[in-house]
Amino acid sequence: MDELDQLLRRYRPSGPPEELRDRVLDAGRPFQGRRPAWEWAYPFAAAVAALIFYALTDSVERRVISATSNADLEREAAVVQIAVELGGDDVARLQAEHLMRVIESTSRLDGPAQIAASTEELNRE
Amino acid sequence: MNEITAPSRRVRPAFMRGSAIAVALLLPILVHSVWGYIETRRLNRAIQSIQAKGEPVQLRSEAPVGEAATAARFYRAAAALASPSSPDQRALFAQVNDAERTGEWPDDALSQLRVIVGSHEEMLSFVDRAADMPFEDFGPGTTHSLFAAHLISAIRLSLLRAVVKSYDGDGDGAARSLYSGVRGARWFNRERTWYVLYSVWFTSAVKVTLERSRASEAELERLARALAEPDNDDVLRQTFLTERAGIMREDSMSDRWLIGSRAAPAFVVDRPWHTRQFNRQLAWYAEVLDVVDLPWPARIDAIDRVDYFNLDVQLTREWMKKSVERVVSSLAIVRSVRTAVAVERFQRAHAGQLPASLSELVPSYLPSAPVDPFTGQPIRFSASADAYVVYSAGLNRTDNGGDVAIPLARGSDLGIRVRFVDRERRR
Numbered sequence: 001m002d003e004l005d006q007l008l009r010r011y012r013p014s015g016p017p018e019e020l021r022d023r024v025l026d027a028g029r030p031f032q033g034r035r036p037a038w039e040w041a042y043p044f045a046a047a048v049a050a051l052i053f054y055a056l057t058d059s060v061e062r063r064v065i066s067a068t069s070n071a072d073l074e075r076e077a078a079v080v081q082i083a084v085e086l087g088g089d090d091v092a093r094l095q096a097e098h099l100m101r102v103i104e105s106t107s108r109l110d111g112p113a114q115i116a117a118s119t120e121e122l123n124r125e
Numbered sequence: 126m127n128e129i130t131a132p133s134r135r136v137r138p139a140f141m142r143g144s145a146i147a148v149a150l151l152l153p154i155l156v157h158s159v160w161g162y163i164e165t166r167r168l169n170r171a172i173q174s175i176q177a178k179g180e181p182v183q184l185r186s187e188a189p190v191g192e193a194a195t196a197a198r199f200y201r202a203a204a205a206l207a208s209p210s211s212p213d214q215r216a217l218f219a220q221v222n223d224a225e226r227t228g229e230w231p232d233d234a235l236s237q238l239r240v241i242v243g244s245h246e247e248m249l250s251f252v253d254r255a256a257d258m259p260f261e262d263f264g265p266g267t268t269h270s271l272f273a274a275h276l277i278s279a280i281r282l283s284l285l286r287a288v289v290k291s292y293d294g295d296g297d298g299a300a301r302s303l304y305s306g307v308r309g310a311r312w313f314n315r316e317r318t319w320y321v322l323y324s325v326w327f328t329s330a331v332k333v334t335l336e337r338s339r340a341s342e343a344e345l346e347r348l349a350r351a352l353a354e355p356d357n358d359d360v361l362r363q364t365f366l367t368e369r370a371g372i373m374r375e376d377s378m379s380d381r382w383l384i385g386s387r388a389a390p391a392f393v394v395d396r397p398w399h400t401r402q403f404n405r406q407l408a409w410y411a412e413v414l415d416v417v418d419l420p421w422p423a424r425i426d427a428i429d430r431v432d433y434f435n436l437d438v439q440l441t442r443e444w445m446k447k448s449v450e451r452v453v454s455s456l457a458i459v460r461s462v463r464t465a466v467a468v469e470r471f472q473r474a475h476a477g478q479l480p481a482s483l484s485e486l487v488p489s490y491l492p493s494a495p496v497d498p499f500t501g502q503p504i505r506f507s508a509s510a511d512a513y514v515v516y517s518a519g520l521n522r523t524d525n526g527g528d529v530a531i532p533l534a535r536g537s538d539l540g541i542r543v544r545f546v547d548r549e550r551r552r
Contacts, residue, residue: 040143040147050154053158054158054162056162057165064165067172067173068373084194
């Protein structure tokens with residue numbers, strides 16, 4: 001008997017590791033933490049930040065383009081060119097301005113270069 | 126039985142994994158957006174800094190008005206009438222090229238030249254009529270390539286007319302032709318390649334005119350005024366300012382790095398990189414423009430020392446160096462020729478006597494002593510029994526004794542040699 005007791009003492013199974021209890025309990029318990037959306041806060045913040053920086057970049061870039069673009073000057077040049085073709089006086093200038101506005105409003109053109117091109121087409125007609 | 130208490134569980138593992146993947150995907154995009162923003166801000170600051178200095182950020186784009194518009198129409202008409210060369214004319218121009226370099230004009234070449242000049246009277250009259258008018262550019266929308274070649278032909282023919290008229294003894298006609306030729310070059314006097322080529326033709330025509338004819342003081346004075354315009358000490362600054370404004374053209378067809386382009390979807394991805402490269406280019410121009418006001422020739426060397434960068438990889442450092450040399454060579458040639466015209470006027474006013482030094486030309490014939498851009502010293506002047514030479518030390522910056530026989534040769538001087546072909550008639 002003593003021998004048996006000694007053997008049982010020697011080979012008594014040890015208990016499970018401490019953390020196993022928590023894991024087992026945790027797996028069986030319904031979710032009680034914060035809303036799942038919270039976990040998406042980081043990617044959401046990254047996406048919003050990226051969008052903000054793209055928007056800011058666009059805004060700065062528009063300032064750069066307006067500083068370096070010839071669009072206004074080319075429009076003016078196109079108006080002067082039309083005015084000269086129409087006679088070159090003040091009335092011709094007014095007519096040219098009007099014609100330019102008509103062209104701009106009726107054609108989906110992006111720039112004076114295209115406007116000038118379409119004016120040439122109009123003249124040919 | 127003990128009550129089981131577990132730590133609160135905040136995150137579902139599946140969500141945790143999903144959000145981590147999303148963050149990993151979004152992080153490069155975030156970095157890309159921040160980088161783009163930083164580079165664009167830098168670009169904006171650079172452009173504001175350029176504007177604050179009063180320097181151009183866009184090329185002139187106004188259509189010419191008034192007399193300038195009329196001059197533009199005349200030049201356009203002249204270019205249109207500058208017909209392409211026939212095979213015979215091309216053979217003639219081969220002879221002309223030789224004559225321009227050697228200064229010897231064979232009779233048969235002159236005869237053919239007379240015919241060609243005579244058949245282009247109408248074209249030349251347009252060049253003459255535009256010469257007295259204010260003019261800078263043709264305005265936006267001008268297709269320059271072929272048109273430029275034709276206009277340059279017209280200008281060259283005006284210079285060749287000076288040669289013909291000189292040999293025919295019409296000094297005033299020759300000087301007027303030179304005047305038209307010089308004024309006609311206003312359009313491309315900032316274009317390095319064309320202008321340096323033009324300067325060879327122009328030097329040759331002036332040389333023949335001074336050697337072979339006797340223009341009136343009034344015509345020479347008019348020519349001298351026209352020559353003052355391209356004799357611009359600030360030519361390098363203007364060249365770089367124009368170039369920089371040119372690369373900022375939003376509508377430039379050749380600009381792969383153009384600002385604000387939305388044409389290619391790839392540009393959205395590349396934008397921070399392109400903007401960075403553009404910023405590097407602007408930084409290079411800023412550094413160069415900081416040194417272009419140094420004295421001659423330190424500014425040439427200082428430009429070469431600036432750490433080179435060009436958006437267009439085909440434009441190598443060597444290309445840039447040669448471009449700068451072309452601009453400076455053109456200036457040295459124009460300066461020498463302008464001085465030669467002043468020497469001629471001095472000679473007329475002093476019974477055929479040459480000035481002992483160029484300082485005698487100041488202030489009656491030149492506003493100040495002309496400086497050789499390759500040495501920083503005065504332009505050189507020497508006279509012998511049969512000729513005088515006005516010259517710059519040239520690309521090798523060494524005085525080769527006025528050896529200007531081969532135009533633009535690296536080992537020789539740059540300038541003009543005027544022989545006393547008919548000394549009695551000149552007096």
